[in-house]
Amino acid sequence: MNAPEAFPTVLPARHVTRPRSPLPADFVARLRERFGERCSTAAAVCEHHGRDESPFAAVAPDAVVFAQDNDDVVSLVQLCAGHRVPLIPYGVGSSLEGHLLAVAGGVSLDLSRMNRVLAVHAEDLTATVQAGVTRKQLNAELKGSGLFFPIDPGADATLGGMAATRASGTNAVRYGTMRENVLSLTVVTAAGRIVRTARRAKKSSAGYDLTRVFVGSEGTLGVITEVTVRLYPQPEAIAAAVCNFQTVEDAVRTTIATIQLGVPVARCELLDATGVRAVNAYSKLALRETPLLLFEFHGSEHGVREQADLVQQVAREHGGMDFHWATQPEDRSRLWQARHNAYFATLQLKPGSRAVSTDVCVPISQLAECIAQTRADLAAASFPWTIIGHVGDGNFHVQMLVDPARPAELEEAEQFNHRLVQRAIALDGTCTGEHGVGIHKIDFLLEEHGADALDLMARIKRAFDPLDIMNPGKVLRLE
């Protein structure tokens, strides 16, 4: 889910900030000497780099360095290690859980100038890019090659940031998350050494899987500077369809049956009736305002028809109506743009409100149970809410619209979220399907993984970053 830029940031991050001291004068002098104009301590620049799209108020770093190449990153890491100054890698700032807040001060490392596509290997279906390349930029450069990079979290995030947060999005149900699609990373370790985690060979059983240790590590182990990702052939045929249902339960049951049948749907998204109403109003669409599923099918002409027929049949068995097709590319992109804007559309349901958004994800077999319990729990809520989600993955978001002037509403929403997380974990799911941990979900990790597993994660963190300078205060609480 993508939050718009104008999101009001009201939650104070004070409770997570740590004692911070000003940067040592000789450190700043060394920064200026090494990076010149690419180093800034201007308040506005620092402020901009101290926030993401979470509801947390900004906590600015003390300086921002704009890296141009691996050497810049190595120099900066070495300087920071020498002076024990925290370092926070920064892509475009579209994360949602406070990943970028400088809770212990230090330097924000802006990688957006490292934005070259280094190589596209069409025969191997891989591309290697610098960490600051955004997903839309990569797809623009792939135009004409017949290939594309599918992972689509909504925001036009950088590939480095997407790898660091193990991002996914609407088509993860078919193509997987960044976990499945990152083949290799170049990282600068906390000791300032360059490590390439894997080579371009499709598989390797040599040594531990360092690639996936760094994928999802949220900048806490090292700095990702280059990413090699899997590419996919543009499907020969694409079709999108809307299917309306009487109830959310029917839509969810259709989703479960579709996944259990093994139909390789490319996207399968749920909007509840309130969500559809919000999207219609915001994106000037005329969708029937009942719960609905948005499907997309990829494949050969035959394959797409076969998949769609099968899903239509399954939907009918669960009370679904006839598919409403969007076959023209323009119609399709209007539909998906509307889906991506659903967050903002929902905000308009209650002017002046802000949203508390949840991100639980459960095994597909538990999805109906989880959503039913969640809806029952929400029945008495004092604020409007919607359920929208990547249901094909078992991942859904409850968006609760609270009045920032009324702390009681915020409290009610946070308590609801906590109950939802406990429910998801009890159903063998997770507190976060795609947004990551940041500073917001650190305590949920204990409930989800247990103390022994967290202890192991902490030992890995210390092994890679003994000085705790890499994005300190995020993901794990180090005692």
Added chain:
Amino acid sequence: MNQAASAQLLAQRIPLDGSGPVDAAQQRRVVERLAAVLPADCLLYRAEDTRPFECDGLTMYRQLPMVVALPENEAQLVQVLRACRQMNVPIVPRGAGTGLAGSALPHAAGVLLSTAKMNRIVALDAHARTARVQPGVRNAAISEAAARHGLFYAPDPSSQIACSIGGNVAENSGGVHCLKYGLTVHNVLRVRVVTIDGDALELGSEAPDAPGLDLLTLMIGSEGMLAVATEVTVRLLPKPELARVIMASFDDVEQAGNAVAAVIAEGIIPAGMEMMDRAATAAVEPFVHAGYDLQAATILLVESDGAPAVVAEEIAAIEAVLTRAGATRLTVSQSEAERLRFWAGRKAAFPAVGRISPDYYCMDGTIPRRQLGRVLRAIAQMEQQYELRCANVFHAGDGNLHPLIMFDANDPDSARRAEDFGFAILALCVEVGGTITGEHGVGVEKIHQMCLQFDRATLDAFDGVKRAFDPPALLNPGKVLPSKSRCAEFGRVHVHGGALRFAELPRF
């Protein structure tokens, strides 16, 4: 099978850790301690009882374990680990013992921990399409149990009738069909493990993602060096309605290599894409009668599976690409029996080569697909240079080569040339951007080549992971990760082209 004779030559130059005679007094102490936590029939220590465990599939390395422990359940396994931790005794976990890299080679002063008795399928959920199994369950047994629900477990190493899922997790096993369906890492949702401290942890979840550091993928492929798996939850897939395979003939090996890259670049991911050269087909055909084209320099086997209409479409598309790429003959399987016959030849390739050469040395290098043509041409030149024949059999779609270098272990010069030949192939794999092992793992066999593939910064990162999981370094010591001194020694043995690798390392 004598495939690792040359590796042994190298091992003689640089001795392995943990080899030698068993210390009887220490053995008595450990047996006494373990007898308190294991039933008598789960504890072996007499040489005649431990002999069957002296090696895995890499038979040239042999070492009697001090003790073999065969716990029947997780509680016993926890007790064994705690006891070993207290007594500071190394532990070597073992599955079915089919590994090809010596990962389960015993330690002379250690306990060999076999999970063979933990072989129950705990739960099979056809709706969620998952199976929860104990580590000693055979790979093929999962698919057999899932078959009545129309499901199967996709990774299919050639040893699948014998190898265990715990071993698959330790080695991140692949197989013929992993091109489309992925390796073990893509098909395992969760692993329950016991750490060296005796703590049980659940890594991963049945939801597609879990927050925090990804401990599950670290565990998969860790060759028994991080923790011991006690339960594995795997993903099951619906069995495809139909599968058909194309046999394509090529006059030229490089052309066939390029054809493989062309199929993938066309956007087709076949269920399997395997290549065999004439040396391999000639060895197989009299043995299996698979119906291979013996005139062809190389054949490709390309499989399509799925719904019948999709298969028909994909087979036609693949045929078109292969024809454009220079295939001289195409045969499509007309029945399930014919399809299985085509594959039988491929799966019997190793034993077939074993029939025509006294010994062979199987390599496992993996390269980016587009380098296939170049590497195959170089291997052909190496056959002249080292005066040894080499049969090429491999998972072409993945770029995973299994060159089988044929030699005679009784002739030291032949064995030495085989070793150099193998080394040259792996060096070339690394040079073109590949890796020294695609699916067999490192174990003891390729521990030296780790120095070739990875620089010190990466090896230090591996060491960091190892220390985080296993601070006392008791789990499978001496495997996979080369020490600084070992890399230095190796550099001395293999001064390549006059250049000293890792010149910055202190030499001991």
